[in-house]
Amino acid sequence: MRRFLGLLVLAFALTATTGAQAYHRFWTNCNADPATFMTTMTRDAAQDYANAARYEGYQWGGGCWNYDDVDAYPYDPPADAGMHGEGGDCSGLTFKTWRESTDTWRDGRWYWRALRNVHGPYDAAAFRDGVGAPNHVVAKSTAGVMDAFASGTHIGMVFMRSPYGGDQIVEAKCEACGTNIFYRTYRSDSSYGGVGRWGWTG
């Protein structure tokens, strides 16, 4: 009986630990602060913003990170928004970098700080199709710095083109690979389309 009770206590302890993992993950650090309306939005300020999210991880459906260069919860199960880990997903990172509104009809510029937990209303396919007032489709051959390439499953922003014809792409790629600047050939891949954000000021 004593052995049974001991095992029961151990089982409860393990359950509590698992519960702590599930309910006190990275999102407990995040906030719901309002976005700041801005009159300017330059492509290099967008490079600054997206570049700072490098190494901060990937979270399906996420949009919240800090700046410690470490993914607090790497290797979560893919496609599970309930894990509440650190980082944006591909469309969440694009939404915040492009200073968009959660209202799809607004095309103004809204600055979301890193720890503001917001994903925005668009998935990769919606961006690809130019859904929402701030977004539009562009010819892939004309896509430039901080325009994007989007497919039905992913979106990444052009950090800079390359002399070999590919692009440095800043993207939240996957749980295992996180957010970083990778060399990609999305521009010439027929499963990707070109996407732009209206309203750059320089």
Add this chain to the structure above:
Amino acid sequence: MGLTSVSAAETAAARVPMRPFVDAAHVPPALTARGEPVTLRYAIVCPPRDDGLPCAGAGTVYLRPGTSGVFRAYPLGRGGDSSEGRYFLAVPPDIAADGFSYYAVLRDEDTGATTTVPSGGAAAPQLSLPLGDATPVSLGRHSFGRPRDPDAAAAEAPWGSAAGEVGLAGSRALGFSGPSSFDVEADGTVDVLDSVNGRVLRWEHGRPRAVTLDGREELSDFAAAPDGGFEVLQPQGTFVRYRADGTPEWHGKLADRTWAKLAHGRSGSVVLQEPSEQWLPVADAGAPLTRDEQVRAARSAKPLQNGHDLAVARVGANELRLAELRGAARVRSWRITSETPLGEVQLAESRGNRIVVVVRVYTDDRDEFEVLVLDPDRVAARFAVASDSWTETAPLARFRLAHGGLYRLRTTPSGASVDRFDLEVPQ
């Protein structure tokens, strides 16, 4: 107790201030046409500011005619548009005309952080050369849907994890990944990096054999070593050398933040890296190189097996410039134009006294590859190859040139294959 300590630790992590840093991006004008104005442009990237404005960057370009002598300092200007890099220097025409070498030191005025591009600075500067009297090659408008069939299937495997199968990961929602790279050895052995299953599949005389690695290697690039071992370049810039039996021999770290392609150099593997936009050696005679050794030995042009180097410059949407070099001296060059937009250069290698180039052509909804076999004064052969990529691979890992011809990694909903295209062209 457990809950309290986790929350406290995470809250502290959330308050970590951003470390000062400065990063950069730059597209070098590797090959310039006669009379073309040359402007060096840089994006300077800093921690994001609370006011949402771009960083207060500044920088100096150190420039010299040719490849020797003293560098002269030129301050960068700051323009109103950042679409190709806000910071710029118009290179004096008399220096641009005959070629020049240069590097830049860039800084964030708010924090004082600096970075040098390319990473080797004065020891391994970027090189810009005149294209000279290049052979013109006009591809016209690409006719999609008429690709050449391969001459042979060198390796084939269905999706799966059993013997003789190759791994597939992902879903319709996430996208699919499969084998991320491959190589072909001198004796015709085909090695496929079975990334999902964490192994290499070796087809010797047409029969597959598996060599188990450390773990999954998704979206890694891959090269077979002459001693039967393997080299794997992982997405986050770690370079792993494996013995022939799959046990790790050593690990190295790339000097730059981003890589495009792992390739065979003349005495070890080389990697095209960004932001330097140079080929950096990562190993020499089977031994790893330190970061400092990598950046000091960087080259702007790719080392070819014929002892020369090849400078590559995709210009605008419709032009590709190539120059074969002996040192910094141009041996021959080509100016390739296309009415259909040109994408990435998947492969550019020497084959005897010819150059073989594989470049993607694309529209907004179609893509194929153009294969060009270049003589000094003409196109010796040209054909189209279907894209046939159902899964994502390492970016410039779809083709390999080996003794038997040109090889292509192909994936479909049913599996993966490596196909061979013969390149026998009458001299």
